Amino acid sequence: MNAQYEGLLAETITYTGHNGDEIPAYFARPLGIESCPGVVVIHHMPGWDEGTKEITRRFAHHGFAAIDPNLHHRWGSGEPDDVSARVRATGGMPDDQTMGDVESAIRYLRALPYANGKIGVIGFCSGGRQTYLAACTLKNIDAAVDCWGGRVAMKPEDITPQQPVAPIDLTEGISCPLLGLFGAEDQAPSPAEVAQIEAELKRLGKTYEFHMYENAGHGFFATDRPNYRQHAAVEGWNEVFKWFGKYLNVPSIVPVAV
Amino acid sequence: MCTYITEKASMAGSGKGAQGWFALSNANVYYDHPFHAPYEHSLNIDFVNESMGPSARVAVELSPESARALVQAILTALETGETEHGLRVEVAVGT
Numbered sequence: 001m002n003a004q005y006e007g008l009l010a011e012t013i014t015y016t017g018h019n020g021d022e023i024p025a026y027f028a029r030p031l032g033i034e035s036c037p038g039v040v041v042i043h044h045m046p047g048w049d050e051g052t053k054e055i056t057r058r059f060a061h062h063g064f065a066a067i068d069p070n071l072h073h074r075w076g077s078g079e080p081d082d083v084s085a086r087v088r089a090t091g092g093m094p095d096d097q098t099m100g101d102v103e104s105a106i107r108y109l110r111a112l113p114y115a116n117g118k119i120g121v122i123g124f125c126s127g128g129r130q131t132y133l134a135a136c137t138l139k140n141i142d143a144a145v146d147c148w149g150g151r152v153a154m155k156p157e158d159i160t161p162q163q164p165v166a167p168i169d170l171t172e173g174i175s176c177p178l179l180g181l182f183g184a185e186d187q188a189p190s191p192a193e194v195a196q197i198e199a200e201l202k203r204l205g206k207t208y209e210f211h212m213y214e215n216a217g218h219g220f221f222a223t224d225r226p227n228y229r230q231h232a233a234v235e236g237w238n239e240v241f242k243w244f245g246k247y248l249n250v251p252s253i254v255p256v257a258v
Numbered sequence: 259m260c261t262y263i264t265e266k267a268s269m270a271g272s273g274k275g276a277q278g279w280f281a282l283s284n285a286n287v288y289y290d291h292p293f294h295a296p297y298e299h300s301l302n303i304d305f306v307n308e309s310m311g312p313s314a315r316v317a318v319e320l321s322p323e324s325a326r327a328l329v330q331a332i333l334t335a336l337e338t339g340e341t342e343h344g345l346r347v348e349v350a351v352g353t
Contacts, residue, residue: 046293078312079276081293085304086312089286092262160262185298217298218291226296 005030008060010053015108017069018100025105026053026068028060035116037142037248038109040102041068042123042130044219045088047080048072051222052124062241063250064120065112067105071098071127092126094162095133102134106141118142118248122240123149125219129167132197135178136170143247145179145240148218150188153196171200177207179243181236183216183229211239264288273305273316280314283307292319301325 010028017023026048030036039059043052048070059066071093075086087093106119120143123131128149135144151158154166178201182194189197194212201208213220213232220229221236244250269282285305292300300319307314320328340346 045291076312081317082312082315085286085306085315085317086308088262088264088288089266089284089304089306089308162262227291227298 005033005061005063007031008057010057010060013067015067015069015104017104018097021074021101023073023101023104024048024070025108026056026070027066028057029065029112029114030060030063033063033114033251035114036063036065036251037116037118037120037244038106038112039064039066039120039122039244039248040105040109040134041066042098042102042121042127042134043068043071044123044125044127045084046125047084047087049080051224055124055221064244064248065109065115067109069101069105071101071130091160091162093130095130095164098130099134099137102130103138103140106138110140116249116251120144120244120248123147124221125149128152132178133167133170135176136167136173139175141176143177143179143244145181145243147181147221147236148183148186148189150186150193150218152189153193168197168200171197171206172204174201174204174206177243177247178209179239180208180210181239182210182212183218183220183227183232184212184214185217188218209239209243211236263290269305273307275314275316277313280307280310283309293317295319295321297321 008028008030012024013027014022014024041056052068056066056068072083072087075083109115109119119141121131121134121141122145124147128146129152131144131146132149132152135141153168184191198210216229216232217227219225219227220232222228265287267285269285271282272279273282282305285303287303289299289301301322302319305316
């Protein structure tokens with residue numbers, strides 16, 4: 001487990017995203033350190049909600065500068081579930097737009113005066129798929145974590161104008177170590193789909209680690225949902241911090257002053 | 259929440275959301291993870307007005323059994339109401 005930073009700063013900022021659009025983002029960082037890695041937190045399909053912002057603060061607590069862009073920003077303002085419903089009704093987020101917003105968020109983190117030059121990306125649910133896609137298509141990521149991303153392996157009927165390519169077909173482009181966390185009772189992605197993805201990663205010689213948790217389904221980190229599974233969540237979070245700790249040079253000295 | 263499979267129906271009528279009554283334009287119906295209902299999956303209906311922003315929305319998340327019961331209740335209420343008000347048109351069979 002990484003060092004824990006008692007002092008942190010968390011706020012909403014804006015940064016320039018895809019196509020020059022101004023994107024709101026929740027941003028949290030530890031105080032009192034000279035340098036730290038950055039993490040982009042890609043929110044789940046239910047939107048830019050309190051749970052994802054809590055995760056963002058958790059990364060700051062563990063020594064990361066973390067940014068959580070509101071990827072639903074263009075669909076209007078309101079309660080996250082209302083905005084998410086609108087995103088769904090319009091077919092979801094276009095992949096190219098999302099990748100543009102994520103790449104810009106990475107650029108924002110790299111430009112911080114205290115950046116240590118290492119960047120991780122983590123995403124949940126639809127954000128897990130987007131993380132996989134980012135690992136395949138963006139070249140400035142040092143480690144990635146896909147948490148139960150569905151439709152990485154897509155059936156032909158799943159292909160839409162917004163999601164025109166199955167991320168699994170882009171696996172050859174992965175240029176960073178990938179951690180995957182999944183639930184054995186999940187149907188999106190199902191264990192069979194996870195096995196298909198893993199086979200492709202293995203075939204192409206990629207650096208990856210997959211963990212499949214029994215007695216867990218989709219979104220088992222979410223403490224405010226019935227899917228929450230305490231054991232799998234504790235184990236999974238440990239794997240996340242081990243993974244990023246291994247690849248992102250997390251500072252190991254607890255600061256004495258804030 | 260990892261699929262975007264949504265059935266859409268045009269709506270004429272009104273719904274009452276957090277900001278009060280508004281005219282409906284659509285009902286979006288899908289089977290996926292709920293936000294609030296204590297199930298892994300639920301049948302979800304969003305009654306919305308697409309021109310009024312994300313907050314013009316009345317949402318329900320139902321168990322599959324509840325959703326089927328709702329469908330049946332709607333059909334029964336429609337049939338009863340239209341009959342009582344003399345609006346029901348009986349379709350003759352074999353003509």
